[in-house]
Amino acid sequence: MSTPAKTKPAPLAELKGDLAVLKEKFGDAVQPAEYEGVVIANDVLLEAARFIRDELGYRYLSSVTAVDYIQEGYFEVVYHAYRLEGGGPLVFKARTPRDVATVPSLVSVWPGADFQEREAWDLMGIRFAGHPNLKRILLWEGFYGHPLRKDWKEPYYEEEHKPFSSRWPSGHHVRAEDRVFWHDNVQYPLDWDPDQVEDTSDELLYIGMGQFARAETGEQVELKSLRTDRLVVNMGPQHPSTHGVFRMVVTLDGETIVRLEPVMGYLHRNHEKIGERNMYLQNMPYTDRLDYICSMSNNLGYAIAVEKLLGIKPPERAEYLRVIMAEFTRIVNHLWAIGFLLNDLGAFFTPALYAIEERELILDLFEEASGSRMMCNYMRFGGVANDVSDDWIARAKELVYNRLPRAIEELDRYLTHNELIKARCQGVGVLPPDLAVAYSTSGPVLRASGIPYDVRRAEPYSIYDRFDFDVAVRYNGDVYDRYLIRIDEMWQSLRILRQALDQIPRGEIQTGKKQYMIRVPAGQAYGRVENPKGELGFYLVSDGSPNPYRYHIRAPSFINLTALNEMCKGHKVADVVVILGSIDIVLGEVDR
Amino acid sequence: MIYGLGILKGLGVTLKHFIYSYIEDVRYLFEGGRYRPEHLPARQGPRARGVFTVQYPKEKLPLPENFRYIPFLVYDTQENKIKCTSCGICAKVCPPQCIWIVRGTDPNTGRPKPEPEAFYIDATICMSCGFCAEFCPFDAIKMDHDYELSSYERYESLVFDLPRLLKPDTYHAQIHPSDWARELAEKEAEKAKKGAKAAAHASS
Numbered sequence: 190m191s192t193p194a195k196t197k198p199a200p201l202a203e204l205k206g207d208l209a210v211l212k213e214k215f216g217d218a219v220q221p222a223e224y225e226g227v228v229i230a231n232d233v234l235l236e237a238a239r240f241i242r243d244e245l246g247y248r249y250l251s252s253v254t255a256v257d258y259i260q261e262g263y264f265e266v267v268y269h270a271y272r273l274e275g276g277g278p279l280v281f282k283a284r285t286p287r288d289v290a291t292v293p294s295l296v297s298v299w300p301g302a303d304f305q306e307r308e309a310w311d312l313m314g315i316r317f318a319g320h321p322n323l324k325r326i327l328l329w330e331g332f333y334g335h336p337l338r339k340d341w342k343e344p345y346y347e348e349e350h351k352p353f354s355s356r357w358p359s360g361h362h363v364r365a366e367d368r369v370f371w372h373d374n375v376q377y378p379l380d381w382d383p384d385q386v387e388d389t390s391d392e393l394l395y396i397g398m399g400q401f402a403r404a405e406t407g408e409q410v411e412l413k414s415l416r417t418d419r420l421v422v423n424m425g426p427q428h429p430s431t432h433g434v435f436r437m438v439v440t441l442d443g444e445t446i447v448r449l450e451p452v453m454g455y456l457h458r459n460h461e462k463i464g465e466r467n468m469y470l471q472n473m474p475y476t477d478r479l480d481y482i483c484s485m486s487n488n489l490g491y492a493i494a495v496e497k498l499l500g501i502k503p504p505e506r507a508e509y510l511r512v513i514m515a516e517f518t519r520i521v522n523h524l525w526a527i528g529f530l531l532n533d534l535g536a537f538f539t540p541a542l543y544a545i546e547e548r549e550l551i552l553d554l555f556e557e558a559s560g561s562r563m564m565c566n567y568m569r570f571g572g573v574a575n576d577v578s579d580d581w582i583a584r585a586k587e588l589v590y591n592r593l594p595r596a597i598e599e600l601d602r603y604l605t606h607n608e609l610i611k612a613r614c615q616g617v618g619v620l621p622p623d624l625a626v627a628y629s630t631s632g633p634v635l636r637a638s639g640i641p642y643d644v645r646r647a648e649p650y651s652i653y654d655r656f657d658f659d660v661a662v663r664y665n666g667d668v669y670d671r672y673l674i675r676i677d678e679m680w681q682s683l684r685i686l687r688q689a690l691d692q693i694p695r696g697e698i699q700t701g702k703k704q705y706m707i708r709v710p711a712g713q714a715y716g717r718v719e720n721p722k723g724e725l726g727f728y729l730v731s732d733g734s735p736n737p738y739r740y741h742i743r744a745p746s747f748i749n750l751t752a753l754n755e756m757c758k759g760h761k762v763a764d765v766v767v768i769l770g771s772i773d774i775v776l777g778e779v780d781r
Numbered sequence: 782m783i784y785g786l787g788i789l790k791g792l793g794v795t796l797k798h799f800i801y802s803y804i805e806d807v808r809y810l811f812e813g814g815r816y817r818p819e820h821l822p823a824r825q826g827p828r829a830r831g832v833f834t835v836q837y838p839k840e841k842l843p844l845p846e847n848f849r850y851i852p853f854l855v856y857d858t859q860e861n862k863i864k865c866t867s868c869g870i871c872a873k874v875c876p877p878q879c880i881w882i883v884r885g886t887d888p889n890t891g892r893p894k895p896e897p898e899a900f901y902i903d904a905t906i907c908m909s910c911g912f913c914a915e916f917c918p919f920d921a922i923k924m925d926h927d928y929e930l931s932s933y934e935r936y937e938s939l940v941f942d943l944p945r946l947l948k949p950d951t952y953h954a955q956i957h958p959s960d961w962a963r964e965l966a967e968k969e970a971e972k973a974k975k976g977a978k979a980a981a982h983a984s985s
Binding site for chain 1: 784785786787788790791794795798825827828833845847848849867869870872873874875876878879880881882883884893899900901903905908909910911912915916924936940
């Protein structure tokens with residue numbers, strides 16, 4: 190193991206504010222942690238969580254993740270909770286020895302912890318006692334081991350950290366395909382017998398769904414009356430309306446949905462393990478591939494998280510460029526989302542192509558600035574990669590002042606009052622505000638349910654506190670409102686863009702010298718940004734080496750899916766497609 | 782409120798788009814037809830109307846200078862040598878670790894010499910992030926504009942070796958004019974500095 194012995198600093202001496210209240214209430218069960226937050230003893234964790242939610246007012250659980258401190262011999266589960274009125278997080282942690290690996294589940298307090306705890310079980314192997322459905326979520330049931338543990342090594346493991354020493358000075362490299370002994374993908378080893386492979390995960394899933402259905406009915410069925418059977422139907426993974434390889438197993442009563450369970454992980458590549466092998470900078474192009482529609486704002490989130498650890502700020506011009514790129518990305522994403530929502534409704538590709546036409550023009554700008562239309566890789570720690578020309582600014586202004594307002598207005602005129610769209614969308618997939626908060630949904634899904642929570646306002650990052658804009662909010666929480674809120678947000682993005690493009694100063698675009706192997710001071714940081722799809726968070730733990738010790742992503746589309754079952758219950762099969770379209774997921778981010 | 786008015790309004794938008802495509806066609810008719818290279822900027826620009834598509838591969842979109850695809854190595858045609866000094870920074874910074882270099886050694890002394898003996902890029906895993914070009918201190922590796930790389934087999938032809946990677950600096954100057962101008966300016970500055978130093982040395 191090349192991991193250096195972790196020398197953690199002494200825990201925080203004094204607890205302030207709400208942490209002090211927590212300490213006062215629970216006494217010795219609450220201990221200060223090293224960098225931020227408190228460690229809560231497992232036996233009072235549930236009680237403390239309720240106290241944090243109800244008494245202290247941190248109603249929104251943003252992130253649940255786990256870190257493997259192998260040197261110290263324990264796992265740490267880290268929770269970040271926020272107040273809906275805005276402000277910083279309340280960070281609390283739970284610890285469990287590596288051989289026990291069990292902490293109480295918080296699903297009963299925050300249902301939004303459901304998928305995140307399953308992910309922690311799947312990848313880190315921490316059991317959450319009391320979790321109603323603790324199954325693997327990204328990997329298949331037959332997978333051996335828990336890959337994010339520090340002692341787990343992937344197939345064709347080369348070295349703990351990049352750069353791999355085999356590449357230089359006596360360069361050699363074996364292609365991954367050559368290391369597979371059947372070389373191409375059509376032959377199997379001689380002693381491999383497909384009949385011996387046992388994967389019962391699907392069977393278990395279907396049986397589970399059926400039992401649920403039977404247990405729920407429980408009523409006497411009269412023989413003379415028309416008898417309906419519960420039916421388990423599999424939608425996807427190769428289904429055009431699932432926006433990628435995503436599967437939904439639905440239990441139907443006739444055509445009505447009784448229960449829905451999302452099945453994901455088809456695009457899983459363990460982004461986080463790759464991230465922990467990488468150097469800090471090397472992760473930047475990988476973040477492009479999370480939500481590949483919005484690579485610019487993914488870059489921004491990661492850059493902000495690392496800059497928190499480094500304690501640096503980019504120069505003014507770079508800050509403006511970042512905001513301009515992030516807001517253009519929001520327009521790109523919402524155009525795309527609306528276009529494809531209409532596809533899901535059956536308006537096949539005409540609205541989508543009108544929207545994509547405008548998106549193309551923005552991507553032209555991205556290409557000129559960053560070198561790539563979608564995999565932008567534009568942000569650097571303390572700056573951006575390239576400066577833009579005055580011509581670029583002029584073209585961006587032309588778009589922002591002339592083209593895009595017309596296009597958005599046209600889209601609005603084209604779709605908003607269409608009676609068919611109203612009939613299909615209004616009152617469908619309703620998510621009430623309290624559930625939206627409880628399920629930790631974020632972004633347009635949360636704001637369409639009447640909760641005006643936007644990270645740009647609640648905990649401003651970059652230079653968002655300088656701009657004049659409104660947080661869009663709609664109150665019905667149905668598919669129609671989730672459509673409308675995207676239109677509203679595009680108008681707000683245009684407002685920000687106008688201010689940013691008019692005010693952008695000249696000057697440097699990079700603080701300090703660009704380095705490829707930065708050393709980040711030891712510490713922990715949670716950087717979050719308002720991505721077009723919701724709150725994107727990066728949780729980083731640094732041990733002072735050139736590689737992140739822990740690199741976790743709070744993916745908005747993944748967590749928004751927690752509420753999918755709740756939204757779909759009682760609707761028809763055809764509505765599932767629309768509801769999923771209105772959440773707007775990208776599988777690159779869901780599966781990571 | 783009449784039911785269906787919203788639908789009709791929406792269909793009006795579709796009709797507008799449909800009609801515009803013909804209006805634009807007629808307008809371009811007097812300028813020698815729509816599909817001429819000189820019309821591309823207007824057709825793809827912020828004032829474009831009507832049909833937005835490009836007839837690839839008959840016509841291709843112009844690429845901005847920053848465009849990046851699989852990197853190439855610059856061959857200095859003035860001094861007739863490979864600019865790469867095999868320092869290995871590109872191999873280290875590469876996120877998917879797809880570059881591997883054999884550092885050259887002088888056969889007489891056995892010491893490392895500033896020229897690569899072998900240089901490989903596995904194009905199948907290169908993610909075209911551009912870090913190698915960004916962090917190369919010698920301007921020896923640059924991102925290419927040639928994005929048509931399909932081949933009939935994926936084992937030999939997509940692992941690029943030194944002969945495949947080398948391209949003359951005239952090509953680099955052609956696709957990256959402003960980057961090339963910066964390089965030349967830096968070279969001039971270096972020369973002037975050296976000249977000044979030498980002059981100072983001679984006079985002292």
